[in-house]
Amino acid sequence: MNTYVTSAAIRQLRERQNLSQAELADRIGVSSKTVSKWETAKGLPDISLLQPLARALNVSVIELMNGQHIVNKNVSANMLRSKFHVCPICGNMIHSTGNSVISCCGVTLPALEAEDGDHDHRVEIENVEDEHFISIPHPMTKQHYISFVSFVTCDRIQTVKLYPEGNAETRMQLRGRGILYWYCNHHGLFSKRV
Numbered sequence: 759m760n761t762y763v764t765s766a767a768i769r770q771l772r773e774r775q776n777l778s779q780a781e782l783a784d785r786i787g788v789s790s791k792t793v794s795k796w797e798t799a800k801g802l803p804d805i806s807l808l809q810p811l812a813r814a815l816n817v818s819v820i821e822l823m824n825g826q827h828i829v830n831k832n833v834s835a836n837m838l839r840s841k842f843h844v845c846p847i848c849g850n851m852i853h854s855t856g857n858s859v860i861s862c863c864g865v866t867l868p869a870l871e872a873e874d875g876d877h878d879h880r881v882e883i884e885n886v887e888d889e890h891f892i893s894i895p896h897p898m899t900k901q902h903y904i905s906f907v908s909f910v911t912c913d914r915i916q917t918v919k920l921y922p923e924g925n926a927e928t929r930m931q932l933r934g935r936g937i938l939y940w941y942c943n944h945h946g947l948f949s950k951r952v
C-alpha cells in the first residue's frame with residue numbers, strides 16, 4: 759500500500775495513456791522536467807496537483823495513489839468471485855463483486871484472502887428445520903472476536919454481523935452451493951465451500 763503517489767505509478771499510468779512527459783506536463787501546467795523528476799523519484803507532486811494529475815491520467819485520485827488503473831470488466835460478475843475488504847481502523851466491511859480500489863479511513867484496503875478454518879477458527883454447521891445453525895467456537899471479547907459471517911452463492915450474498923460479547927453463531931439458509939466466510943478481527947478471513 760502506498761502512502762503517497764509513487765514515481766512508478768505516475769510513469770505507468772502516463773505510459774498507459776500514451777502521453778509523453780511533455781504532454782502530461784502541459785495538461786497540468788508544470789514543466790516536463792518536473793514530471794521527469796517525479797518519475798525518477800527526485801521529487802513528488804504537491805498535494806494540490808493530485809486531482810489535476812489524476813484527471814490528466816484518466817484515473818481517480820485513489821487509483822493514482824494505489825498505482826493501478828482498475829478497468830471494470832465486472833458486467834456479468836459471478837458473486838462467487840466476491841471479495842471482502844475490512845478497514846483495520848474502524849472495522850468497516852466492504853463487499854465487492856470484482857477488482858476495485860477501496861479506501862476507508864485514508865487506508866487503501868486490500869481484498870482479503872480467505873484461509874481454510876484452523877482449529878481455533880473452525881465452523882460447525884448443523885441442519886435445524888429448514889435452516890442451518892452456524893457456530894464458530896471462538897472468543898467473542900471486545901479485543902478478539904468474529905465480526906461477520908457471510909454466505910455467498912453465484913447470485914446472492916447473506917451477511918450476518920456479529921458483536922463482541924455475543925456468541926459466534928447464527929442461523930442462515932444455506933441454499934445451493936456456495937462459500938461460507940467468517941472473519942476474525944485478529945486472524946483474518948476464513949472460508950469453507952458448502
Ligand SMILES: [Fe+2]
Pocket residue numbers: 878879896902903942943944945
Ligand atoms: Fe481469532
